[in-house]
Amino acid sequence: MRPFSYSRAEDIDTAVNEVTAHEDARFIAGGTNLLDLMKIDVIHPQHLVDITHIAHDTIENTEDGGLRLGALVTNADTAYHPEVEKRYPLLAHAILAGASPQLRNKATDGGNLLQRTRCYYFYDKTTACNKREPGSGCAAIDGYNRLHAIFGASEHCIATHPSDMCVALAALDARVQVTGPDGSRTIPFEDFHRLPGDTPEKDTNLREDEIITSVDLPPKGFADHYTYIKNRDRASYAFALVSVAATLEIEDNVIKDARIALGGVAHKPWRNKEAESLLIDKPADRDGFQAVAAAIVKEAKSFRYNEFKIELARRSIVRALMEASQTYQ
Amino acid sequence: MRNQPHETIEDVRSDAIEKHHISLTINGTSYNLEVEPWTSVLDLLREHLNLTGTKKGCDHGQCGACTILLEGKRINSCLTLAIMHDGAEITTIEGLANNDGLHPVQQAFIEHDAFQCGYCTPGQICSTIGLIHEGKAKTLDDIRDLMSGNICRCGAYNNIVKVVQEALENHKNQTP
Amino acid sequence: MATNHIGKPKNRVDGLKKVTGSAKYAAEFNAPGLVHGVVISSAIAKGRIKAIDTHDALEIEGVLHIFTHENTPGLAWFDLSYKDMDSPPGAPFRPLHSDEIQFNMQPIALVVAETLELARFAALRVKVEYEVETHNTKLADSLDEAIEGKGFRAGFEPPKSIGKFEEAYEAADIKLETEYFHGAEHHNPMEMHASTVIYEEDGGLTIYDKTQGVLNSRHYVSMIFGIKRKKIKVISPFVGGAFGSGLRPQYQLFMATLAALELKRPVKVELTRPQMFSFGHRPITIQKLKLAASPDGSLQAVSHSAYSETSRFEKYVENVVNWPKKLYRCENVEEIYKLVQLDMYTPLDMRAPGGATGVYALESAMDELAYKLNMNPLELRLRNYTDEDKGKEKPFSSKTLKECYRVAAEKFGWSQRNPEPRSTREGHNLVGWGMASGIWDAMQTPARAKARLSADGKLEVGSATADIGTGTYTIMTQIAAETLGLPMEQVTAKLGDSSLPFAFLEGGSTTAASVGTAVKYVCDKIARKLLKEAGKIDDSPFKGAKMEDVVFRDENIVDKQDDSVFIPITEVMKLRGLGTIQKKTTALPNFLKQNKYSRNTHSAVFAEVKIDEDLGTIKVTRIVTAIDAGRILNAKTAHSQILGGVVWGVSMALEEDSFMDHHYGRFINHDLAEYHIAVNADMPDIDITFVEEEDHVVSPIGVKGVGEIGLVGVAAAIGNAVYHATGKRIRSLPITLDKAMSEVSAI
Structure with a gap:
């Protein structure tokens, strides 16, 4: 690790000021991914602003009937929060499918959104990686790309976003509240993460001096019909090869609302709203699910080692929808 | 916030190695420490305080050997900075036994032969205690999943599970 | 306090240090x-x-x-x-x-x-x-550069064919030709x-x-x-x-x-941790097997060939293809073992080196043959069961494999097996059963030990061996304590110190047999000295007594014929004015005796898997294994050794793969997030039985060793269960979900 200076902010304004005042500064909260990457010199800030004391560490009801997850609430506290368990069980499931209990006890909700990819080449400084070192190339395209994207990749980067939590948040249409020197704004979840294009070094649309203050869940939690399926190389403590968050709103066996978000397949949690709309006002049955799955994977493109992901994604979508259609609690 | 390494050595000397004062309670003992920002809790314990019971198995949160209890919660001590925990209370493997003898989980690890080389063991024990406090493990599958953040290369998992089951049972009996 | 300790499920004597964090490892000395x-x-x-x-x-x-x-x-x-x-x-x-x-x-x-x-x-x-x-790091593309896998290395047996493979193969009714592959693994x-x-x-x-x-x-x-x-x-x-x-x-x-x-x-x-991927690995092998049998399943010919990788500077060899002659009765066996030198570090012995991989391919091929013969895979093994090592033409010093098959099959419920692949479902899951045999070498290497008995009846034994989690401290303590009739608490075992008497490397499942024997011998020496001294005490009942006349028990020297005649050991020390008794000894294998036999441990492994038909996710749900490892010194620590071996087998079968990026010539998944080692959630129920038979050829204390045998055969049993579940033969490890996904799916 390279040396850095440290300061602790007691409130949001100080935090934002501190990060603007120091060159090459970053916020640190849970630190579980930031320190990991600093240790291998993939990230090397000169200053860290500790934001673990700025409040924003509670879960509260919002006026519109939704739920506000403070950015500094840990992943574990979120997953086990009674309101989350009751109203947003999809989110609880997705969080608990990720990382390990120890990591979930430290990692925060804001930080979860900012996790970097697990691409081997991003993690290995001796190899080419446009995300790590813009312009150096992408070793994964012709390398070992079993983990890599099948949607939305570019010739510059085929990395995937590793979060499970974010897949659920994408399905739930969460909103990310952020604050920066110019005030606060709301970023719809689908606009929070970005596709790599020709600037894969940028994972999100969060500005460098902005800080996440909360993740807001809309009132609709799909507690009756949801599933999170995570396919991975071991039964726990592994990143997703393909994961699916599926939610349905069903009335008299007719689908009124449907969301399908995929993880492990793109640079961001992947949604295809056009495909999802195929389900609306249709019966909740296998034929319909197969059709939407086919529509989603139609635009998938694989690389040498990840071709299986396309069919795995298709099947996982169908399975997830089948299960979601049957969950009654 | 450019993502570039420091250019000059002056950068390094000026800010880096500035020490900050923190106080920590580790296993009931208070420590007043001068720490550099880049020192992890794990390195603080092992390299600076000679509390080597907490193990380094990967230094990246990928194995769980460094699990400690921070304010009673299990975390990976390798992925957190000491400087961020001013005033915190930490329990490590060295702090579990008391005058009455071993913590019941420690004793159960011995009885069930829930380790071989012993290197992941302090982390497994702290993780077990953390798991019991969390109170979320209801089934065998829960236990297995919630103990999966601790890799045991010797493969003592099934014996570790026996310890956790026994500990949960005892805990249930003690807390009506 | 009873002083017969051997074979009992004793707690580890170093357990207290390990659970309190006071056990110090190499980086923890200041x-x-x-x-x-x-x-x-x-x-x-x-x-x-x-x-x-x-x-x-x-x-x-x-x-x-x-x-x-x-x-x-x-x-x-x-x-x-x-x-x-x-x-x-x-x-x-x-x-x-x-x-x-x-x-x-x-x-x-x-x-x-x-x-x-x-x-x-x-x-x-x-x-x-x-x-x-x-650079070149690609084994598969470089087979034409292969050289003979030979050279002198402790424990390595150069390939040696017997009989006339080609003729027998051509003449046989049933033939099978198959190829297996597994990725590189790192010890981690x-x-x-x-x-x-x-x-x-x-x-x-x-x-x-x-x-x-x-x-x-x-x-x-x-x-x-x-x-x-x-x-x-x-x-x-x-x-x-x-x-x-x-x-x-x-x-x-x-x-x-x-x-x-x-x-x-x-x-x-x-x-x-990334550097842990820089100095040696279990090498990739590409293995070809040709099996020929008569319709009743009798093996007529076996050819086992392996291509493996090594560095440019060393020729790493291990026993990959040497197992068919030891496992089966077959007169015509061809063995071919070749190496390709690549730009990588020399491979390194990794738990059951050669055996874990060679037996994986052999036992998978045997399963293929069984299906081809429409025969129960267990029957096929029994049909070709051998009491003799066909290569050495020597009998086994001991072998309880047949009983292992029986016990494990019964515990597993193998007789309930539906022979038809893809015949059992549970919801989305296909359920499959598979079995395999395991084999490893049983060896005693020269070892020395010393012991010192103090006047207070405390004993210290030492040898420059290691305890890498194997339980060496504990079995040394048990053997020493039992030999001198002491409580284990009075015995301290020392190891891992170069000033102690010679022991060979702690590896290859040899330590218990080797160091254990040395400890036994040195304690016998002390016992003899004690008896001699006891005989010199006035009115001693043991005047002129021989070792066979007495037992050392409950801290006493006791007359074998009459329990009421005894002298406390501390009394002997006191009355004879002895401060300490110190002895050193060397335990050498009895080569003359050993050379008349082939010496091996064996296992029978049965596995159950459940595979999500659509998603390919595999869960090993049950492993039942029965182990022929001679006498078991400590039921608890030996059980743990086998448990660990089985976990390694699950991990090897389903997860472990050090992936070489050939462009960089670098193992690219060099951390524990992406090099997957089985975690707790991957664990099946594991049922372990020891079918004991003391083997005094392998070692005077009857021990054959338990470090590797638990692993050998497990990956094959799992792979065979995957075939039984899905009808799909996956011939490369690890069996990840992409390989196990069905070609077509109902969804």
Whole structure:
């Protein structure tokens, strides 16, 4: 690790000021991914602003009937929060499918959104990686790309976003509240993460001096019909090869609302709203699910080692929808 | 916030190695420490305080050997900075036994032969205690999943599970 | 207190230290003025270092020195000096010897600084320029460059064909030709390799090393650095797993020693987890099997060939293809074993080296044959059961495999098996059952031990062996205590110290048989001395008594014929005015006796898997294994050894794969997030039975060893269960979900 200076902010304004005042500064909260990457010199800030004391560490009801997850609430506290368990069980499931209990006890909700990819080449400084070192190339395209994207990749980067939590948040249409020197704004979840294009070094649309203050869940939690399926190389403590968050709103066996978000397949949690709309006002049955799955994977493109992901994604979508259609609690 | 390494050595000397004062309670003992920002809790314990019971198995949160209890919660001590925990209370493997003898989980690890080389063991024990406090493990599958953040290369998992089951049972009996 | 300990499920004597964090591993020894070394690894697989610029790193306050090939003092001249007790044929790698890069992640510099943080930082500021040469790391594309896998290496049996394979194969009714593959694996013990080297005032060294042989480390350091052995003390009381990774001295030992000698300060060097992928792995093998049988299943001909990888500088050999002759009754066996030299580090013995992989392919092929014959796979094994090693034409010193098959099959419920593949479903899951045999060598190596009995009845026994989690401390204690009729609490076992009497490397499942026997012998010697002294006591009932007349029990010497006649051991010591009794002994294998037999452990493994038909996710739900490992010294620790072996088998079958990026010539998933080792959630129910038969040919104490046998056969049993579940034969490990997904799916 390279040396850095440290300061602790007691409130949001100080935090934002501190990060603007120091060159090459970053916020640190849970630190579980930031320190990991600093240790291998993939990230090397000169200053860290500790934001673990700025409040924003509670879960509260919002006026519109939704739920506000403070950015500094840990992943574990979120997953086990009674309101989350009751109203947003999809989110609880997705969080608990990720990382390990120890990591979930430290990692925060804001930080979860900012996790970097697990691409081997991003993690290995001796190899080419446009995300790590813009312009150096992408070793994964012709390398070992079993983990890599099948949607939305570019010739510059085929990395995937590793979060499970974010897949659920994408399905739930969460909103990310952020604050920066110019005030606060709301970023719809689908606009929070970005596709790599020709600037894969940028994972999100969060500005460098902005800080996440909360993740807001809309009132609709799909507690009756949801599933999170995570396919991975071991039964726990592994990143997703393909994961699916599926939610349905069903009335008299007719689908009124449907969301399908995929993880492990793109640079961001992947949604295809056009495909999802195929389900609306249709019966909740296998034929319909197969059709939407086919529509989603139609635009998938694989690389040498990840071709299986396309069919795995298709099947996982169908399975997830089948299960979601049957969950009654 | 450019993502570039420091250019000059002056950068390094000026800010880096500035020490900050923190106080920590580790296993009931208070420590007043001068720490550099880049020192992890794990390195603080092992390299600076000679509390080597907490193990380094990967230094990246990928194995769980460094699990400690921070304010009673299990975390990976390798992925957190000491400087961020001013005033915190930490329990490590060295702090579990008391005058009455071993913590019941420690004793159960011995009885069930829930380790071989012993290197992941302090982390497994702290993780077990953390798991019991969390109170979320209801089934065998829960236990297995919630103990999966601790890799045991010797493969003592099934014996570790026996310890956790026994500990949960005892805990249930003690807390009506 | 009862003093018969052997065979009992005793708690580990080192358990207390391990559960309290007071067991100290190589990186945990401190010394005043200790400094930290961080190794820099090469970024290329082959070429030369054009320049190493250490200027910016050395500028940092607290950075003491950076060792590179440019400033490392002249050390031993000869490659031979770098040979260790486990070196394969060839010229060992010499760290910091020249500008030549022979493999990716080769250690090219050591940064030493006052603190670990500083050393790590300084390492980032060292700039290296390379002259890159083309490398080749691809086994599959280089088979035409293969050379014979031969050469002298302890435990290695060069391939040796018997009978007339071609003729018999051509003539047979049923033929099978198949090919198996498995990826590379890395040992990844939880403790990363580390050495702490203390420079002593007299120029000697005290070295805390992660090793499976303190004497090997001492030898290595002595030869390379030209220091007399008696001035080097290597200590390794606890080893955080090794599985073979500690059989050879690894480069952190070289680095820490170099720095300590040059700086005349204590130096600690601990590798990083990625660096744990830089010094030896279980090599990839491509194995071809041809099996021929008559319709009743009798094997007529077997050909087992393997292509494996090694480095350019050493020819790593292991027993991959040598197992069919030992496992089955077949007169015509062809064995071919070839190596391809590639630009990588030399492979390294990893738990059941050769056996884990060779038997995987053999036992998978046997399963294929069984289906081809429409025969129960267990029946096929029994049909070809052999009481004789066909290669050596010698009987087995002991073999309870038949009983292992029976016990394990019964416990598993094998008789309920539906022979039809893809015949059992549970919801989305296909359920499959598979079985396999396992085999490993049973060996006793020479070992020495010493013991000292004190007047208070306390006994200390010692041997320069290791306990890498195997339970060596505990079985030494049990054997010593039982031999002298003492409670275990009165016995202290010492190991992992080069000043103790000789023991060979702790590996290959040899330690219990070897060191155990030495401990037994040395305690017998003390017993004889005690009896002799007892006979000299006035009115002694044991005047002129012989060892066969007495037993040592409950801290007494007891008349075998009459329990009421006894003398407490402490009384003997007191009445004879003995402060201590000290003995040393050497236990040599009885080669004459041993050479009349083939000596092996065996196992029968049965596995159940559940596979999501659509998603391919595999869960091993049950493993039942029965083990033929001779006498079991400690039911608890031996059970753990087998348990660990089975876990390794699950991990090998489904998860482990060090993936080489051939463009870079570098293992690319070099951490524990992406190199998957089985976690708790992957675990099946594991049922273990020992079918004991004391084997006094393998070792006088009847022990055959349990370190490897638990692993051998497990991957095959799982692979065979996957076939039974899905009807799909997957011929490469690990069996990941993409391989197991059905071709077509209902969804």
